[in-house]
Amino acid sequence: MYLYANYCPVAATTSVVGDYWTPLIVRELLYGTLRFNQLARNLPSISRSLLSDRLRKLESAGIIECARVSKNVTTYTVTEAGRDLQGLIDAMHEWGLRWGRREPNPDDVDPVLVICMLKDRLHAHQLPTERVVIEVVATGDKEARAWLVSDGQGVAMCFDPPAFEVDLWIRGKVAALYEIWLQSTTMAAALKRGDIEVEGQPRLAKAFPRWFDAD
Numbered sequence: 001m002y003l004y005a006n007y008c009p010v011a012a013t014t015s016v017v018g019d020y021w022t023p024l025i026v027r028e029l030l031y032g033t034l035r036f037n038q039l040a041r042n043l044p045s046i047s048r049s050l051l052s053d054r055l056r057k058l059e060s061a062g063i064i065e066c067a068r069v070s071k072n073v074t075t076y077t078v079t080e081a082g083r084d085l086q087g088l089i090d091a092m093h094e095w096g097l098r099w100g101r102r103e104p105n106p107d108d109v110d111p112v113l114v115i116c117m118l119k120d121r122l123h124a125h126q127l128p129t130e131r132v133v134i135e136v137v138a139t140g141d142k143e144a145r146a147w148l149v150s151d152g153q154g155v156a157m158c159f160d161p162p163a164f165e166v167d168l169w170i171r172g173k174v175a176a177l178y179e180i181w182l183q184s185t186t187m188a189a190a191l192k193r194g195d196i197e198v199e200g201q202p203r204l205a206k207a208f209p210r211w212f213d214a215d
Contacts, residue, residue, distance in 0.1 A: 016061045017085065021046055022054050026082065027089050029064060032124070032154010034075045042119070042157050044112055058082075097182075109178045111144035112159075117181040119148055119157050126211045127152070132204060133164045140174035168204050172196035180212065187212040 017023050021043070028042050040051055055076065058064045063082040067075050115136050129152040138144045149156050149164065176195035179185045188209040190196040198205045 013088070016058075016063065017088070019054075021050065022058070023089060023092060025051070025054055025058070026063065026078075026085050027120075029076060029078050029082065030086055030089060031120075032151075033156055034077070034154070036074060036076075038156045038158070039076075041159055042116065044116065109174055111138035111140060111142050111174050112146070114138050114174050114177045114181070115144055115146045116157065118177050119155055121181055121183075121212050122148070122150070122155050123211060123213065124150075124154065126207075126213060127155070128204070128207075131164065132168070133162055133166045134168045134170055135166045137169075137171045138174045138177055139171060142174075166200070168198060168200035168208060170196065170198050170208075 017026060024043055025039060028039055033039055033042055036048075036051070036055070039055075040046065040048055043051070055064065055066070059066055061081075062079055063085070064076045064078055067077070069075055115138050118136065127150045131152070132150045134148040134150075136146055136148060145159075147158050147160075147162050147166070149158065149162055172190065173195045176185070176190045176193075180187055180190060186209070187196065191198065191209060198208050
């Protein structure tokens, strides 16, 4: 059966990324997530053993390269073949927005997941080149808190306070954050309505809405 991948390009692609978790891992790597613990935090519910297995398969397929920085730290970088998956990930995202997603009640959306989704709406080319640390609190029937750390190359998310000073504090309703991810509203509009509040360095707070503007 798997010999078919030798002849069919679609089969060859699905043999590498044709499961639930691998495209999500590739997406995080393309966003600049470089380390195992960062990947585990940015992909809630994946087990560490499954993540290790998928990373080994991606390395074997030539999608990523691994470099041991120290005894307990390994970094993962995307190869040229991996970067060529960007179009596929973007197409999956657009198809899912149009056809694949269901319409849950925004108040029922997991606040942890909505922060992950908000992270996906940040556009790296709009962010400052220096490191920026953002503390995000999603509010509603349930609350969640996480930190987004941008270093000019990518954005990582963590659920424990980072070792760096926080530059911006964001507090927003789960429903509003979800609508921003759906692109049914903008960050600027949500701030104007008061559904989201931002505090911190004035220069960064003023620029913050533009970080979600792809143009």
